[in-house]
Amino acid sequence: MKTVWQIILEQYRYSRFHFGIGILVALLPTLAGALLLGVSGWFITAAAIAGTTGAFLNIFVPSAIIRALAIIRTAGRYGERVLTHDATFRFLTGLRDRVFSAIAHSNERGQRSGLVLNRLTLDIAALDTVYLRLVVPLLVAAILALLLALIWWTLSFQLFLVGSVFLSSWAVLAWISFAKADRKNARREDAASDAIGLRAADLIAGRRDLAIYGGLNEAARGVSIADDRQAKAHEALEERSTWLTAASTLIGQLFLAAVLMAAVLGAASGGFGIATAVGLVLVVMALPEIFSMMLPGLAGLPRIALAARRTVNRVRAGNAVQSVDQVQEIDAALEVGTDAIAFEKVSFRYPGATGNVIDDVSFQIRPGEVVALSGRSGCGKSTVAALASRLVTPDRGRICLAGRSLDSLPEETLRQSVTVLSQRAYLFNDTVAANLRIAAPLASDGELWAALEKAALGERMSRNAEGLQAILGEGGVGLSGGEQRRLALARAFLTRPDLFILDEMTEGLDEGTSKEVLDRFNSHRGSAAVLIVAHKKCELDLADRIVNLRALQAASGEEVR
CATH class of the missing domain: 1.10.287 (Helix Hairpins)
Structure with a gap:
């Protein structure tokens, strides 16, 4: 609370x-x-x-x-x-x-990004009831109760006494709905919701393998089980809310009967007129609905409290990290050097892993230089790319971009300075122009066509009668794999970063297409430095220098050509 x-x-x-x-x-x-x-x-x-x-x-x-x-x-x-x-x-x-x-x-690690996003969305949605279903109904009910008590006091002490008893009954009911809230089922509903999201995502993403190995029905059953758990928990919470509303209605009906008797006695004794007595009775008829409005919010308080706790903890954690960033930014001002990017004794370990995936790594890339990062599969090359683009943050050590600590850079500045090209560059179910303008929202049509020409996709798009307004299917359906990669390349050309990161950009493409894509990229990258996570000979051939990540870690900074 x-x-x-x-x-x-x-x-x-x-x-x-x-x-x-x-x-x-x-x-x-x-x-x-x-x-x-x-x-x-x-x-x-x-x-x-x-x-x-x-x-x-x-x-x-x-x-x-x-x-x-x-x-x-x-x-x-x-x-x-x-x-x-x-x-x-x-x-x-x-x-x-x-x-x-x-x-x-x-950088909330240890959880799947989909789970974090889903939980964040649900928590924020739950918090919109704090003001609408808790604060407003409670304050309105309290103010109305005070006004009614004042009116009853001026008319008749007997009426005031009856009203006070039943207003107190509603207050007790509100306290019961708060103090005896069903926290267990609220947590169960929360956990079941997470399970549904995770299991459904796994089912969809892995449906091919599940179908091949006969696990599709079992995976679908797991989603159904989680859905049943959520439904039962939600039903229990709704049933409790219904009982509270029924109790409020019962109090209202008893109150109406008591006020009717008090009004009849007051009118008979001459305390107030018959018309006033009828008016008082009709006012009481409206009270059950008004006071019942606060009960659903109080009944749902455990769910709101869970969302509030997670939200507040996230904000506090972010504020603490930002305070550290301010210190790092002061330290960054003391740094010297003009390297496009520099790793200084960087180590990183994934949550739950027994050891660091990279350990004490140091290397630099000079402005305009192309460096290929080589090594066996699983040695941490993609992790280095993720660290360089701040998709993850190091556990130890420092990464500097143009002499400034990467952690100290505002998000907008960082994304303007670093562009990542990967094999999984996502294309949205939208027009070609909309997919390109993700990188440059204010780009003109002429700039979009120029970027497509640089990526050797201009002729292909010009053959389509709709041109830039041609609709792509989900994930770029309608383009071949090579064309999808070229469109991602055209999107990258609309940026002017200090550093390009190529993470398996040509993976899945044949040798000829891979060479053409890389040549196009190298011809139009300008003066930007390039870090390539290299797997193919054509990628290594593009580099000015090759860094073997495994040898780099073994030698604590020695670079091998």
Whole structure:
């Protein structure tokens, strides 16, 4: 609950105006709705009495009040939806940016990226209920209860006593829904949701191998089992919420009966008129719905608390890492040298591994130099490429880009300085132009065609009547493997980085296509330095220098040609 309270305070500090105006506007239709019932009941009864007794009744003022309350209620409902959701989405937009920034800085390893993204999405979605289903309903119910207690006190102590008993009953029910929250099923639903995502992703990605080895049915059964667990946990939570709502309705009906008796006794004793008594009874009829609005949020508090705890911990971790980055940035100012990129005694170990995949690696690439990284499969070449592009961060040592610590560079600066070309460059189910403009959103059509010409794809695209607006299928369907690789190359040409990283860029291509792609790249790379994770002779031939990673680690810095 502490982290939920922290999220509430964070939203309040983020925009006090939107936080407060949302609650105020939510209060208006609630009060207007209750008053509309009360005033209408009073007016109808007073009109009936006036008609039978011949007493004078000013019908214009009550009619105007009823119309005004109806307008306020209708407009208030609309305004409540707009302003409360606006306040929530404003806060969540900022919070989402902070969480993504924290993950980028802390480099949350040990989990699959899909799981992290899915969990982040679900957690942020859960937190949108903090303000909408917890803060607003609770405050509206509390303010309404205070106003009603004040009105009952002015009319009749007996009425005040009855009202206080039943308002206390709703308060007790709210406390029970909070204190006896079903945390076990909330955690089960959370874990089952993760399991569904992971197992479904594995099933889809590995369906070919699963079909070949006869494991498809078992994998599908694993997804179904996780889905059943989630459904059972969710059903248990929903059943509990239903029981709480039923209990609230029962309290409301008992309250209505008690107020009816108190109103009859008050009217009989002359404490207030019959029309006022009818109005009071009708107001009470609206209360169960109003007070029940706070129960679903309280019942779902365990799920919200789990999301809040993970979110707050991620932001804290990111803030801690950014503080370290500031120190590293000061250290970077003391560095000298103009190497395009430099590894200084870098070590890295994957979570759960028994040893470092690379250990104490040091080497440099000068501006404009092409360096090929060779070595047996599994020796850590792709890990070096990931480290150089800050997709992962070293456990020990330092990586410098143009003399500055890689960790100190803002994300935008880093991505403008380093471009990665891999065998799995993804092409989206969109137009050719949209796929290219991922690298340069403001590029003109002329610049796109120039990039395609450099990648030897201009003629192929010009034969298509739709040109740059031709739609590619998912993953680049409609282009051959070599054409997909050339399109990725054209996208890279739209950038002007200081360093290109080629990670198995020609893997899966025949020798002729590989040589053509590499020649095209080398002709148009400009003055950028290049780090190649090399597997083929044509890649090694492109290099000015070859670094054998295994020998480099053994010699603690010795480079072998």
